Amino acid sequence: MHQLGKSEKSICLKDYSILKKVQSLSRHDDADKEKIFMLKQKSFDLTTRRNSSNLTQDFVNESILIHRITNIQNPNKYIGMNLLQQKIWERIQKFQQKYIDDQSNLIIIVLKPDQEYEFMFNISKLSCFSKIKYLTNSLTNHFYELTKIYPYLSMLIGKIKTQKLDNDMRLFELLNIIMNGKRQLVLQSHMYNQV
The missing domain is CATH 3.10.20.90 (Phosphatidylinositol 3-kinase Catalytic Subunit; Chain A, domain 1)
Structure with missing residues (x-):
């Protein structure tokens, strides 16, 4: 887990870690569900990183x-x-x-x-x-x-x-x-x- 200084964004990160723990407990061994979970997790990770960055609009491929x-x-x-x-x-x-x-x-x-x-x-x-x-x-x-x-x-x-x-x-x-x-x-x- 990433460490952040005390700010409003660190509260969001704590909420994210709780969500991650809850999601990891509810995973099943089914391969399709695992792929869906991974895609959702990656999407959530990217959204969280981009929202917490000052360079959100500077993200360029x-x-x-x-x-x-x-x-x-x-x-x-x-x-x-x-x-x-x-x-x-x-x-x-x-x-x-x-x-x-x-x-x-x-x-x-x-x-x-x-x-x-x-x-x-x-x-x-x-x-x-x-x-x-x-x-x-x-x-x-x-x-x-x-x-x-x-x-x-x-x-x-x-x-x-x-x-x-x-x-x-x-x-x-x-x-x-x-x-x-x-x-x-x-x-x-x-x-x-x-x-």
């Missing part, structure tokens, strides 16, 4: 990162796709991985009322199935590391005409926009606090 997008044969295994997403996926699969990696370096411009910041950000190490709001969080953290300022960012993309991005858009959809020549993300900072 290495094989679904953008820098391996051309190796993913069946994206429906990870998410359900609508017709437009399927067409975008098929288009991306026609490109060489090296070209996709080259396109993954973005120029980020953060506009503030009195200043403008510009930096490079590589999205190739992010999951291609993550949503734009995950990218926004990553950019906010990266921007804080650079400037020690936490901005509230809304995302715009484009060269001349801007297109507001939907927070539920997947990163492979953003990759498609980027590969159409719009490699510059403009982030509008509405509110910010200086630390």
Whole structure:
């Protein structure tokens, strides 16, 4: 059993250990029931670990990162796709991985009322199935590391005409926009606090 410091999460862990003892007493020798028990136990273990981790949303399968997008044969295994997403996926699969990696370096411009910041950000190490709001969080953290300022960012993309991005858009959809020549993300900072 894992040891945790005294917190609300340690109470949850104690409840889990009681549940584990009760379940282990009720096991039968039947092979099918054993498999079901093991699957439930693994599922419960993963849920408990992910809920107790600060990095719950950072859990990423290495094989679904953008820098391996051309190796993913069946994206429906990870998410359900609508017709437009399927067409975008098929288009991306026609490109060489090296070209996709080259396109993954973005120029980020953060506009503030009195200043403008510009930096490079590589999205190739992010999951291609993550949503734009995950990218926004990553950019906010990266921007804080650079400037020690936490901005509230809304995302715009484009060269001349801007297109507001939907927070539920997947990163492979953003990759498609980027590969159409719009490699510059403009982030509008509405509110910010200086630390």
